[in-house]
Amino acid sequence: EDKVVQSPLSLVVHEGDTVTLNCSYEVTNFRSLLWYKQEKKAPTFLFMLTSSGIEKKSGRLSSILDKKELFSILNITATQTGDSAVYLCAGLDTGNQFYFGTGTSLTVIP
Amino acid sequence: DVKVTQSSRYLVKRTGEKVFLECVQDMDHENMFWYRQDPGLGLRLIYFSYDVKMKEKGDIPEGYSVSREKKERFSLILESASTNQTSMYLCASSSPGAPNTEAFFGQGTRLTVV
Numbered sequence: 001e002d003k004v005v006q007s008p009l010s011l012v013v014h015e016g017d018t019v020t021l022n023c024s025y026e027v028t029n030f031r032s033l034l035w036y037k038q039e040k041k042a043p044t045f046l047f048m049l050t051s052s053g054i055e056k057k058s059g060r061l062s063s064i065l066d067k068k069e070l071f072s073i074l075n076i077t078a079t080q081t082g083d084s085a086v087y088l089c090a091g092l093d094t095g096n097q098f099y100f101g102t103g104t105s106l107t108v109i110p
Numbered sequence: 111d112v113k114v115t116q117s118s119r120y121l122v123k124r125t126g127e128k129v130f131l132e133c134v135q136d137m138d139h140e141n142m143f144w145y146r147q148d149p150g151l152g153l154r155l156i157y158f159s160y161d162v163k164m165k166e167k168g169d170i171p172e173g174y175s176v177s178r179e180k181k182e183r184f185s186l187i188l189e190s191a192s193t194n195q196t197s198m199y200l201c202a203s204s205s206p207g208a209p210n211t212e213a214f215f216g217q218g219t220r221l222t223v224v
Contacts (some may be wrong), residue, residue, distance in 0.1 A: 029169065031211075034212055034213075036215075041217055041218060042114075042185065042215035042216055042217045043200075043215050044215075045212045045213075045214070048211070048212055053161055088152070088153070092211065094141075096141055096160070096204065096206040096211070097158070098143070098155075098202075098204075098213055099150050100145075100153040101152055102150060102151060102152035103152055107202075
């Protein structure tokens with residue numbers, strides 16, 4: 001059965017901290033790994049990772065994929081209160097199906 | 111900008127009612143999806159469609175049906191709403207052949223069945 005597992009389930013940090021969110025996947029016919037941010041509304045796309053070892057970066061957010069160990073991490077440096085959200089990880093297979101994890105709820109305290 | 115629009119943000123319906131949730135996308139995407147999102151359970155796929163009039167059951171299709179008569183529109187139907195269908199419903203679309211194959215989401219419909 002295809003599945004995506006995220007950890008931790010929730011996280012509370014102070015502004016300025018660096019956080020690492022984890023995502024492990026078991027997706028048959030794996031194509032890509034995606035990260036989304038969800039703030040009380042529709043998930044918004046952050047990154048898509050297809051190749052191992054190539055870091056994708058956007059501002060204070062970065063992500064990397066390890067296809068040998070079947071996991072990805074999302075790093076957020078110098079966290080701000082606006083980073084508070086649920087972060088979703090999803091595996092995409094070659095049949096164009098998405099498999100979502102349950103998400104990591106991040107709370108950044110001022 | 112890709113736009114996926116769900117017809118309602120909030121809905122309150124009575125048990126036993128037939129409920130229609132509408133979703134329209136404007137990017138000519140082939141694939142459309144309906145998910146429900148519940149605390150601790152994440153996004154669970156109800157149905158998806160990869161073409162007009164084509165549909166496939168997802169992980170939790172019981173109590174739901176779908177309709178895709180036009181490429182841009184994907185409707186979710188609750189045949190007889192029950193309280194355990196109270197949830198956030200998210201529609202998404204994607205284009206499998208495009209360079210950007212990510213799913214684009216609508217704003218969600220929070221359905222309460224009383």
